[in-house]
Amino acid sequence: MKNTYFTAGPAQMYPTFEKHLQTALNEQLGSISHRSQKFRDIYKFTVEQLRQLMNIPDTHGIFFAGSASEIWERILLNCVEHESFHLVNGSFSKKFYEYAVSLRKYAHLLEKPFGQGFDYAEVEVPEYAEVICATQNETSAGVQMREADIHKLKRSNAKKLIAVDMVSSAPHPALDFSVVDTAFFSVQKAFGLPAGLGVWIANDRCLTKAERLQKYEDNSIGAHHNLPVLWKNYEKYETPATPNVLLIYLLGKIAEDLNQIGAETVRKETEDKAKMIYKFLENSDLYNTFVKEDRHRSRTVIVANCQKPSADIIAQVKKQGMIVGSGYGAFKDSQIRIANFPATSIEQVEALLKVL
Numbered sequence: 612m613k614n615t616y617f618t619a620g621p622a623q624m625y626p627t628f629e630k631h632l633q634t635a636l637n638e639q640l641g642s643i644s645h646r647s648q649k650f651r652d653i654y655k656f657t658v659e660q661l662r663q664l665m666n667i668p669d670t671h672g673i674f675f676a677g678s679a680s681e682i683w684e685r686i687l688l689n690c691v692e693h694e695s696f697h698l699v700n701g702s703f704s705k706k707f708y709e710y711a712v713s714l715r716k717y718a719h720l721l722e723k724p725f726g727q728g729f730d731y732a733e734v735e736v737p738e739y740a741e742v743i744c745a746t747q748n749e750t751s752a753g754v755q756m757r758e759a760d761i762h763k764l765k766r767s768n769a770k771k772l773i774a775v776d777m778v779s780s781a782p783h784p785a786l787d788f789s790v791v792d793t794a795f796f797s798v799q800k801a802f803g804l805p806a807g808l809g810v811w812i813a814n815d816r817c818l819t820k821a822e823r824l825q826k827y828e829d830n831s832i833g834a835h836h837n838l839p840v841l842w843k844n845y846e847k848y849e850t851p852a853t854p855n856v857l858l859i860y861l862l863g864k865i866a867e868d869l870n871q872i873g874a875e876t877v878r879k880e881t882e883d884k885a886k887m888i889y890k891f892l893e894n895s896d897l898y899n900t901f902v903k904e905d906r907h908r909s910r911t912v913i914v915a916n917c918q919k920p921s922a923d924i925i926a927q928v929k930k931q932g933m934i935v936g937s938g939y940g941a942f943k944d945s946q947i948r949i950a951n952f953p954a955t956s957i958e959q960v961e962a963l964l965k966v967l
């Protein structure tokens with residue numbers, strides 16, 4: 612029997628993954644040159660599908676990296692000369708901040724306890740911060756920052772850039788890319804693909820900044836995949852180095868499948884499943900919802916406090932062919948995390964709740 616994965620990444624494969632993988636094998640995509648027209652067509656197709664699915668305008672280029680955490684470094688190198696500002700409320704947002712410190716940036720930090728979220732009104736951005744780094748979905752704690760708060764934060768700091776980590780929620784958040792300068796995700800989360808591809812969306816303002824920083828003698832934007840090089844290649848639908856052609860192809864095909872269902876329908880299904888899960892937790896004696904404020908509750912990664920040790924619950928659920936994640940860090944033994952990605956159907960979620 613095959614397991615159903617409710618883990619936050621790597622996660623359940625999207626139902627059409629196998630079919631598209633077989634096509635990729637039949638077409639020998641593992642062997643094609645990344646300087647061929649065939650590859651340029653694949654890159655272009657994936658970009659077009661993502662633009663449609665996530666409403667990404669032509670002002671933004673779409674680039675590929677090895678993983679999302681690589682993109683943290685790219686953004687800090689290419690868009691920050693001296694100062695960055697980080698909203699931190701869990702392990703992933705903390706790491707983004709730590710990358711900035713490692714890169715010798717002056718990194719400002721607004722930190723909240725695990726499980727709490729940020730609202731626009733309480734965030735004061737330091738005067739000289741060049742980039743605001745927000746994590747739309749903090750995977751470790753199951754906390755989201757609402758799109759409207761992200762947009763307001765940027766609108767009231769229009770001269771600064773805003774970078775949005777949407778790694779474990781894309782394509783769910785309806786980000787307004789007329790205000791979001793850069794955002795990124797990786798494919799092993801809500802797109803239901805194997806790990807190994809990060810996707811970086813960045814606008815011309817990020818490019819202009821990188822080009823300016825590149826000219827400074829005492830500053831480096833990095834040798835590997837800096838934004839001006841990525842952009843120059845992207846204009847021809849090429850990549851600076853040999854890319855993960857297979858995953859770029861598969862991402863385009865999954866995005867096409869989601870477009871056929873319709874972005875709004877996919878979004879609504881995710882909302883409906885999230886409501887089901889949260890309602891179950893509220894009504895249960897064995898669990899309760901970790902994140903107290905509804906507006907901060909992630910729609911795609913749901914964290915529950917457990918009465919029993921989480922290892923027992925995880926083992927019990929596994930016997931029924933379902934895999935849920937443990938809590939993160941210090942919450943490993945007292946929490947479970949349930950991913951709510953498009954790859955798992957309402958029926959599969961119902962089956963999980965029954966066992967829980």
Ligand SMILES: *Cc1c(COP(=O)(O)O)cnc(C)c1O
Pocket residue numbers: 620678679680681703704746748749750776777778779797809
């Ligand atoms: C998983 C995750 C990352 C890191 O992604 P990788 O592909 O493992 O580099 C970054 N941010 C968030 C919020 C994540 O969930």
